[in-house]
Amino acid sequence: MTEISVPSSLDGVEPVQSVRTPIRMEYTFTPGVAAQTYLREFANKKILGVVSPVDGAVLVPPRGADSRHGALCDEFIEMPHTGHIGSFCVTNVPIPGRELDLPYISAWIFLDGADIGFLNLVAECPPEECRIGMRVEAVWKPDEEIGMTAENILYWKPTGEPDIPFEAAGVRGWHVGKEDQTNA
Amino acid sequence: MESHERLSAPLVLEYPFTRTTGPVIGAFLTGLREKIVLGIKRKDGSVLVPPTEYDPETSEGLTDMVEVDQTGEVITWTWVQEPRDQSPWDSPHALAMIKLDGADTPLLHAVLVDNPESLKTGTRVRIKWREKTEGHIKDIEGFLPMEGDDD
Amino acid sequence: MWGKKIKPMRKVAVVAAASRQEEKMLDNEVEMMVPLITEVRTKTGLDQTDIGFTCSGSSDFLAGQAFSFVMTLDAVGPVPPIAESHVEMDGAWAFYETWVKFQMGVIDTALVYSYGKPSPGSLQDVLSTQLDPYYIAPLWPDAHAVAGLQARTLLEQGIITVDQLADCAVRAGTVESREEYFSQPMLSDPLRKADCPTYADGGVAMILAVEGKAEELCEKPAWITGIDHRIDAHHFGVRDLTAVPSARLAAEKAGVHDGPIDIAELHAAYTTQDLLLRKEIGLPETPNHSQRSYSIKADTLMASGLLRIAEAARGIWDVQANRALAHATAGPLLQQNLVCVLSGESN
Numbered sequence: 189m190t191e192i193s194v195p196s197s198l199d200g201v202e203p204v205q206s207v208r209t210p211i212r213m214e215y216t217f218t219p220g221v222a223a224q225t226y227l228r229e230f231a232n233k234k235i236l237g238v239v240s241p242v243d244g245a246v247l248v249p250p251r252g253a254d255s256r257h258g259a260l261c262d263e264f265i266e267m268p269h270t271g272h273i274g275s276f277c278v279t280n281v282p283i284p285g286r287e288l289d290l291p292y293i294s295a296w297i298f299l300d301g302a303d304i305g306f307l308n309l310v311a312e313c314p315p316e317e318c319r320i321g322m323r324v325e326a327v328w329k330p331d332e333e334i335g336m337t338a339e340n341i342l343y344w345k346p347t348g349e350p351d352i353p354f355e356a357a358g359v360r361g362w363h364v365g366k367e368d369q370t371n372a
Numbered sequence: 373m374e375s376h377e378r379l380s381a382p383l384v385l386e387y388p389f390t391r392t393t394g395p396v397i398g399a400f401l402t403g404l405r406e407k408i409v410l411g412i413k414r415k416d417g418s419v420l421v422p423p424t425e426y427d428p429e430t431s432e433g434l435t436d437m438v439e440v441d442q443t444g445e446v447i448t449w450t451w452v453q454e455p456r457d458q459s460p461w462d463s464p465h466a467l468a469m470i471k472l473d474g475a476d477t478p479l480l481h482a483v484l485v486d487n488p489e490s491l492k493t494g495t496r497v498r499i500k501w502r503e504k505t506e507g508h509i510k511d512i513e514g515f516l517p518m519e520g521d522d523d
Numbered sequence: 524m525w526g527k528k529i530k531p532m533r534k535v536a537v538v539a540a541a542s543r544q545e546e547k548m549l550d551n552e553v554e555m556m557v558p559l560i561t562e563v564r565t566k567t568g569l570d571q572t573d574i575g576f577t578c579s580g581s582s583d584f585l586a587g588q589a590f591s592f593v594m595t596l597d598a599v600g601p602v603p604p605i606a607e608s609h610v611e612m613d614g615a616w617a618f619y620e621t622w623v624k625f626q627m628g629v630i631d632t633a634l635v636y637s638y639g640k641p642s643p644g645s646l647q648d649v650l651s652t653q654l655d656p657y658y659i660a661p662l663w664p665d666a667h668a669v670a671g672l673q674a675r676t677l678l679e680q681g682i683i684t685v686d687q688l689a690d691c692a693v694r695a696g697t698v699e700s701r702e703e704y705f706s707q708p709m710l711s712d713p714l715r716k717a718d719c720p721t722y723a724d725g726g727v728a729m730i731l732a733v734e735g736k737a738e739e740l741c742e743k744p745a746w747i748t749g750i751d752h753r754i755d756a757h758h759f760g761v762r763d764l765t766a767v768p769s770a771r772l773a774a775e776k777a778g779v780h781d782g783p784i785d786i787a788e789l790h791a792a793y794t795t796q797d798l799l800l801r802k803e804i805g806l807p808e809t810p811n812h813s814q815r816s817y818s819i820k821a822d823t824l825m826a827s828g829l830l831r832i833a834e835a836a837r838g839i840w841d842v843q844a845n846r847a848l849a850h851a852t853a854g855p856l857l858q859q860n861l862v863c864v865l866s867g868e869s870n
Contacts (some may be wrong), residue, residue, distance in 0.1 A: 192395045192426070192435040197408060204401040204507035206392050209656050212458060215383040215587045215644040220551025224379050251597060252554040258571065258600030260557045336379065378549055383587055383643075389656075397657050420761065422658045428756040448679070448764070450671030451712040456647060458663045467668045469760060477760045480659050480672075488712050493679055509661050 222250040225264060229335040235312060237302055239263040244302040269326040270347060271299035274358035278315040293318050297344055298358065305358070312345035318359065321351040396425045399437050405507040409499070410437045411475050421475035440474035442499040445519065447471050447478045451488040457484050460510050470515055482514040507522065534734035534869050535625045536744030539563040540833035544725035544821045547642040549734040552586065552726075556598035556638055559728040563634070567730050567740040571600050574730075575630030577607045578621045580614035580637035582825050584649045595638065606630075613637060614829030615752075615790075615851030615861045621731060622750055631733045632740075638726030639825035646722050646824065654855055655758060658725060666792075666855075667719050671711035673764045673856050674795040678713055682765050683798045685713070687808065691794040692717040695817040720792040720822035727829045729836075734869060745836035745847070745865040749778035752851075752861035759856050767803045770850070770860035774804040777848075777862040784864075785844035788814050790851045792822045800850065804862065828852065832863055839867045 190263040219227065226236045226249050237248035238261035247254060247261065254261055276295035282288065285307050293315055296305040310318060311327075393401060396412060396420050400423050403410040412423035413436040421440055426433055449468035455461045461482055468491075469478035484500065497515035505511035541562035548555055564570065567805045571577075577599055583591050592609045601603065610616045614637020621633045641649070647665040654660045654669075677683045689704040695803040697717040698704045707715040730740070753769035753776075756762055774780070789804050791797035797819070801808050815834040828851025835847035845868070851861040 190395055190433060190435060192399060194399050194402075194410065194791055195408075195439045196439045197439065198399065198402055198406065198410075199434055201402060201406060203399050204393060204405060206390050207397075207401055207508055207657060209389045209391055209661055211389065211648075211652055212386040212661075213385040213587060213648055214389075215385070216380045217383040217587065217643055218378055218380045218549065220554050221549060222554065223551070224549075227379060238868075241627060252551055253557050253597045254600070255553075255597035256602035258557060258560055258598050260561070261552070345683065380643075385587055391656060393657065401657075422758075422760070424758065424761075428758055447675045448672045448770045450668050450675060450714075451709065452664075452668055456663055456665060458648065458651075460662060467662075467664055467672070469672055477758075479760060479866075480662065480664065482662070493675065509658055 220252055222252040222261070226250050229266075230340055231334055231336045233331075233334060233340070235267040235269060235299065235326075236264045237267045237299070239265060246301055247304050248299055248302045249306060265302060267299045271297050271301075271302065271344075272352050272357055273310065273322045273324060274298045274305045275319055275320060276310065276318050278318070289338065291315055295324075295344065296358070297324060308341065309343040311343040312343070319351065321354050321356070323347045323349040323351065365372060380385045394425060396423050396434070396437070399423075399505040401509075403439070404509070404511040405505045407501050407505060407511075408440060409440050409472060412437050418476035419474060419503070420477050422474055422479050425436065438474075440472045444472035444475070444497060446483065446493055446495045446497060447503050448493060449483060449491055461514070465514065468515070470497060481512055484514040484516055526682055531627055533628065533676045535622055535735040536734070536741070536746045536869075537568040537729055537832065537836035537865065538732045538737050538741035538744050539730040540727065540836055541566075542725065542727040542830055542833055543824075544723040544823055544830075546721075546723055548640060548724040552581075552591070552595045552638055552640055553597045554726065555640070555724070556595055556630070556636060559726055560590060560598055560634065560636060563728045563730045567732075569632060569730065569740070571605060571634075572603065574632050575606065576621060576624050576633040577605050578609065578617040578624075578633065578635050579858055580612050580617040580666075580748070580825050580829065581814070582611060582639060582649070583825060585639050585641050585644060585646070586651060587644055599634070600716075613825050613827065613851050613853050614819055615832060615849075615863075616828075616853070618731075618829055618863070619731070619752055619861060622629070622747060625649045625733055631736050632729065633731045635731060635829065636726065636728040637826045637829045640724040640825055641722050642724050648703075649824075660722050663731045664780045666712040667714060669759070670795065671714050672721065673759075674714050676764045676791070677795055677799065680765055681804070683795065687798055688718055691797050692819075694805055694813065695794065695797070695819045697819055714793065714795070718794040720819050721820040721824050722828045725823035725826050725830070727823070727826050727833050728770055729829065729833055741840075743840055743842070743867060744869070745839035745867070746869045748864045748866045750858065750861070750863040751776035754859045755857075757854065757858060759858075763855070764856065765799075766839070767799060767857045767860065770800055770852075770857060770862065771803040773862040774862050776863050777866055779804060779862060780847055782846055784846055784848045786814065786832045786835060786838040786847040788838075788847065788849045790818050790828045790831045792818045792827070794819065796852075796857055798856070804850070806848070828861065834863075835863070835865045842867070
């Protein structure tokens with residue numbers, strides 16, 4: 189620390205070394221056109237995806253654009269409530285602020301017909317039985333509790349149907365369309 | 373979409389910063405807690421208030437802190453009719469650049485007057501301290517015009 | 524090198540631009556930027572894979588999200604992987620970084636964009652947090668009040684007059700007449716509402732190309748004949764508020780005085796700053812040609828500066844100007860200033 193000289197009136201006084209400067213930022217968050225459309229239908233227990241105008245890939249949930257190509261996606265389609273696990277993780281550590289029985293399974297879920305996955309919980313399934321390619325279906329909250337929130341689906345549970353092949357599970361959208369090209 | 377009302381949700385971000393001060397700002401804030409104001413001397417003898425660790429023009433390290441007076445002069449000012457939520461003040465006040473006697477640069481703070489007509493550039497002011505000081509710029513409650521010093 | 528005027532080694536031009544401003548936009552940042560980026564790519568016939576470098580400017584505090592620019596890259600499409608960079612500054616500085624990249628000789632084309640969507644949050648709170656965190660920010664002065672401090676200094680020292688402010692407000696279109704100006708009450712005394720910016724959500728996208736390529740992409744490329752940016756001290760208490768040395772120097776280094784300026788697109792959010800900048804850069808107070816748009820009427824933090832460059836380029840494309848100046852500023856009270864000169868002729 190640099191040596192500085194101060195007036196003698198501060199001799200022997202406990203020096204201030206830190207200061208509290210809290211900042212509070214208030215926002216009225218608006219979700220954008222695609223997310224609004226998705227949330228409104230989600231409140232009707234419908235899951236919407238969008239179709240990429242570039243190669244037809246189906247993206248769920250919609251974020252406004254095909255993020256691979258920067259193309260606006262305005263064609264919405266309704267998705268089934270079933271899919272498969274593309275990958276998963278078994279966690280033994282609680283999440284602050286969320287009540288979950290430990291261990292819990294978080295999974296990358298691919299709806300039937302979708303080319304990208306999304307993160308959600310899997311339950312009614314012992315962790316040791318969870319596997320890539322396992323078929324799952326949505327377990328919704330009671331109808332009276334459904335709203336415009338990502339919390340509508342409590343979790344996903346196994347359907348008991350045969351698994352999809354391991355090689356076919358997981359990310360597919362990435363591979364659709366354009367050949368690999370180098371940046372100019 | 374147009375037929376629908378816009379969806380929205382409140383989002384609040386809070387950054388509960390505790391900043392370390394370093395020796396110079398620390399000494400300035402220590403001074404405020406003890407109800408004195410410190411500046412720092414530049415090579416040419418001029419005094420910066422509030423003090424910085426380095427000369428803002430040459431970046432030369434500065435180390436010589438000196439006490440300045442608690443009275444000074446309004447260099448420029450504006451009127452704040454509706455203080456914002458996080459403002460330390462909840463009633464209308466002037467926001468001013470105030471050059472303390474003994475200092476060569478002004479600091480920003482409030483002048484606690486009831487209306488803009490009570491203030492002009494050049495008005496002499498003195499510090500009003502908060503009763504309880506803790507080592508914060510808000511230890512200064514504001515500045516008050518000096519009685520009988522109106523020209 | 525720093526003592527001299529910086530002559531670009533490679534000639535670079537603005538060949539396409541698209542912009543949008545609205546008071547309160549429903550679209551999110553990605554939805555706002557996709558049409559703009561698509562427009563400039565379509566105008567030039569370039570695919571993202573043809574573009575050598577992509578650079579953007581935005582602010583996380585405006586978006587209310589950490590590293591928010593990575594989401595907006597959805598609007599560009601980074602597949603296959605693109606060469607990309609970002610500045611937490613107005614897009615004019617992304618433009619400068621891109622120009623430097625051209626001078627390095629590693630790219631022939633580039634996409635530059637920036638955006639700001641202040642409507643969901645409190646812009647004044649965001650602007651307060653850019654101030655010194657120990658001495659000033661805890662007092663939460665708003666930007667209009669800080670501008671008011673400078674305005675009073677300028678008025679009382681006789682550097683500008685209230686009549687000039689009124690005329691500037693009329694020129695910028697915040698009021699119809701002097702009478703209307705003087706009928707307004709004080710907002711941040713001595714500033715009236717007509718002196719202060721109205722904020723807007725918005726974005727700008729732009730394509731740059733090097734000589735040889737630019738002529739293929741655009742009928743009349745807007746050549747960058749000079750560009751420079753400079754900075755003054757952060758603490759405005761140590762600054763002389765009646766001068767902007769950084770703007771003066773940046774203008775000089777950008778070669779503003781090498782010839783007549785037909786259009787000056789100034790990023791001045793306050794009438795006082797417009798007048799002060801004109802004085803510092805050496806521009807007529809009442810220009811022959813008006814600016815194409817004014818930040819006072821619609822200021823979009825992080826995009827207003829790049830928009831000034833876009834407007835200057837449009838002046839060249841429309842043959843309204845042969846030589847146009849664009850200025851961008853950032854930081855409290857014109858702390859940082861960028862000046863760029865565009866020309867219809869490459870030399």
